[in-house]
Amino acid sequence: LRRQRQMCIRDSHTPFALATDAAKVIADQTSISRHDIALTLGSGWAKAADLIGETIAEIPAGDVPGFASSGVPGHTGTIRSIKMANGKHALVIGARTHFYEDKGVRAVVHSVRTAAACGAKVMVLTNGAGGIKDHWTPGTPVLISDHLNLTASSPLEGATFIDLTDLYSSRLRDIARTIDPTLDEGVYVQFRGPHYETPAEVQMAKTMGGHIVGMSTALEAIAAREAGMEVLGLSLITNLAAGISPEPLSHKEVIEAGQMAEPVISALLAKIVAAL
Ligand code: HPA
Numbered sequence: 001l002r003r004q005r006q007m008c009i010r011d012s013h014t015p016f017a018l019a020t021d022a023a024k025v026i027a028d029q030t031s032i033s034r035h036d037i038a039l040t041l042g043s044g045w046a047k048a049a050d051l052i053g054e055t056i057a058e059i060p061a062g063d064v065p066g067f068a069s070s071g072v073p074g075h076t077g078t079i080r081s082i083k084m085a086n087g088k089h090a091l092v093i094g095a096r097t098h099f100y101e102d103k104g105v106r107a108v109v110h111s112v113r114t115a116a117a118c119g120a121k122v123m124v125l126t127n128g129a130g131g132i133k134d135h136w137t138p139g140t141p142v143l144i145s146d147h148l149n150l151t152a153s154s155p156l157e158g159a160t161f162i163d164l165t166d167l168y169s170s171r172l173r174d175i176a177r178t179i180d181p182t183l184d185e186g187v188y189v190q191f192r193g194p195h196y197e198t199p200a201e202v203q204m205a206k207t208m209g210g211h212i213v214g215m216s217t218a219l220e221a222i223a224a225r226e227a228g229m230e231v232l233g234l235s236l237i238t239n240l241a242a243g244i245s246p247e248p249l250s251h252k253e254v255i256e257a258g259q260m261a262e263p264v265i266s267a268l269l270a271k272i273v274a275a276l
Contacts, residue, residue: 015106015113015157021065022110023117026091030057030081035091036122037276038115038229042096042216043128044236044258044265049092051270053084061095066110068097086274091118098215099151100194109155109223116227122172122276123224124232126269128258129214130196130241130249132206133186138240139261141268143176143185144168144233147218148210151192155223162226172232172276179271186211188235190218199243213241232276236265 027033041048049055061067061077080092093115097107115123125144136142145168156162177183189205191197193215197205205213212235224231238257239249 015110016117018066019110019113019117022067022114025064026059026079026081026114026118029059029063032056032081032089034089034119035081035115036088036120037124037273038091038093038118038120038122039124039273040093040096040111040126040220042126042236043255044238044261045126045234045269046094047262047266048269048273049080049082049094051266052090052092052273053082056081056083056089064114066107066114067095068103068107084274090273091115091120096216098193099153099219100192100215105153105155105219108219112220112223112229113227116224116229121229122232123229124234124269124273124276125217125220125224126234126236127214127216128238128254129188129212129235130202130239131237132202132211132213132241132244133184134240134244136184136237136240138238138257139264140237141183141261141265142212142235142237143173143183144188144212144217144235145173145185147188147190147221148205148208149190149218149222150205151190151219153219155219156226160226162222164222164225167221167225167231168233169230172230175275176232176234176272179275180268186235188212188214188217188233191215196249197242202241202243205241212237232272234269236261
């Protein structure tokens, strides 16, 4: 009996049970039983939430099971339910847990699993990132076509063999390009951070086929695919990656580049989301 009870306790604490609990709270607080699409808005993308549609409800992330309010400047901490003009419901997650926070990879992908538990079939993951292609000036939005996961971690536990061949859905990228045909794309390389890369690490990423360096999206995309969602990934190039430009990197400049680009890329994202 003791073992049985222990099993029960363990089951109620699986990451999926926690995501289901979070989804229940979101459904209760928003009165929307099912969301169609979810977005994680990284640095530079937050304003998109105001342009996607009519905000039905906004919940402090800290009120939802498994979420902690973000302590990173430039990362807001709410979960918003938005009704789009086409009648679809979007869930906007403005709270991201980064791998470098050392809260474990379950915490990193909890928002994605919650989005899936809320019913979302499409997960839009956005971030601010460094660019390896030197013609990507700060403020350029780029579609993510694939990734290199250099975190040495995975959100999948046990023998969970998930196909990642078309992880960043070519169908969704095509739709995004119908909105802006000039959108370039590239391979996102996730480093652990929180330090920015050394120039040598950026050269390594480039040699391995990478074009964008960041600290978030790859682990989330894997969890989204495991949950059966289709993934659209977008990076805002906030800076050229270390050593690509001779300029040193600063978090302040990364945030400022995001703020400068925000109106344009947020409008772009709102149009893309309406077409998904
Ligand atoms: N590297 C990693 N993450 C980032 C960068 C970068 O250059 N810029 C913004 N986020």
